[in-house]
Amino acid sequence: MFQILKANKAIDFMRWSKFAFAFSGLMIAASLYSIATNWFNWGLDFTGGTLIEVTFQHPADLPKIREALTNDGFADATVQNFGSAHDVMVRLRPREGTKGEVIGNQVLASVKKGSGDEVELKRIEFVGPNVGGELAEAGGLAILISLLCILMYVSMRFEWRLSAGAVLALAHDVTITLGIFSALQIEIDLTIVAALLTVVGYSLNDTIVVFDRIRENFRKMRNGIPGDIMNHSITQTLSRTLITSGTTLFVVIALFTKGGANIHGFALALLLGITVGTYSSIYVASSLALKLGLTREHLMPTQIEKEGADQDEIMR
Template sequence: MFQLLRTKHVISFMRWSKFAFAFSSLMIIASVATLAVKGLNFGLDFTGGTLIEVGFEQPANLSEVRAALVKEGFDDATVQNFGSTREVMVRLRPREHVAGEVIGNQIIHAIKFGTGQNVEMRRIEFVGPSVGDELAEAGGMAIIVSLICILLYVSMRFQWRLSAGAVLALAHDVTITLGVFSFLQIEVDLTIVAALLTVVGYSLNDTIVVFDRIRENFRKMRKGSPAEIMDSSITQTLSRTLITSGTTLFVVISLFVKGAPSIHGFALALLLGITVGTYSSIYVASALALKLGITREHLMPPKVEKEGAEFDSLP
């Protein structure tokens, strides 16, 4: 089988675990501090606002539409195609003491004046802040429930020390990703929640592959310390990890560089999550299980005594 990384020597990953823990701790502390001080820049899905659907006679130039809205003072407007190149959706944050119909007329006027096209308002809706609060609560609960379910699944499949390492690694990935979004004040909407859940699933898949090999080697390798067995297991799965992460990152980077501005946040969340998740599968999940005292005895299958075994030793 083709391997991206061929090595006859076992790489001593666990030797650097202390430095990895220090680095991860600094990143977590910085992320939590940033979230506490700056918070997240919630998008319209969570804050509420006005949604306006506009129809064009010719395919719309989104950059031109954005420039026209910024010129008229709508700096917070989110502009994206909806259905076709002639349909554009404009989303705005809530504006106090301004009726939705007035905002709609202002948007239509700004687009007509800035693009020189005749446009038609197809639909206008207002999303209240209470709905946004419900969506924010539902998004947070989705991530928390997924982590709890993962903890239960990995506990049943492996051992609680490994499951604790896996869940803490996933929480590590999500926290650092949100910390970067908070620091850069990138808008967080429902697509970012979807990206975070995707990161959780992706990182868990990588961690499960490593854990499977760790369990197999703990049962097969009779010599060597737990750290040496983990080093061997991670080295054996390293080629698969690099190929999987590399090919996924190619697609995500393409989305980030060439994709529309409306999906930049989604692509950035995946880019950060996959990168941090690949690192955490080695230096957080596995290393934490080792720090919690995982041994060969914890992963050995239980011995099942066959019926009548007590008579086998009789002459």
């Protein structure tokens, strides 16, 4: 690849634009279908309720724990391993008229009775339903406002066809990432919202680097056709894109594998978002601008006539 770049030859990325559009369309359709049918597995931050994290001396028997909780009136409890076979997390929806601390103690006693093992309480959290609803609304507004601000920024900086390509590529990245979370029913909490905002900023930065080179080459390569100029621009920035994404992914993979269960969802969202964002910067954003009819004339600087130029021409 680097030999190709040194020889100043462009990789024909636009050749695969139809396949990229078909693949992206399929992924977006599958994501929207999953969101419409499965919705999201909202975390305690958004739903409210009680979260209890316990550690067993021996590997936990989840079916026995669920049975014990059901017998004690906690049939709606969600029981799952958290990090290892010895760690278990129990989540409960909010209950009216009962304090969270009381519920926590009852659940802990039920877990001990059902498992027959020594249990150590590691963490207990209580979130009210009103607080959860406010956090859900604030998280959605944060993503929406960030996209609107980005739309304003790219509209002022680039020609509208490039701006539309950048914004649609961002929507593409967020939709596919959320669709995967919906399909796998991975719990979404505030750390996931933070990861999505990070992905939006990362993907936008990557796209702007490519678009800056596209605008520069459209003004330099006077005789080139738009598709070839796109290919040259993406090829020239490809090494930067791969190095930046690669080094970032090394860190994210380390967080995903060694960071522990607390940041597992955050690292997974970054891993998915950066991968999809790198793909969209190369294929989706630029190809969309080309499909919208971008030409060299659209990116040429506006010629400003000097005052008095008409009079000087008449006198000559």
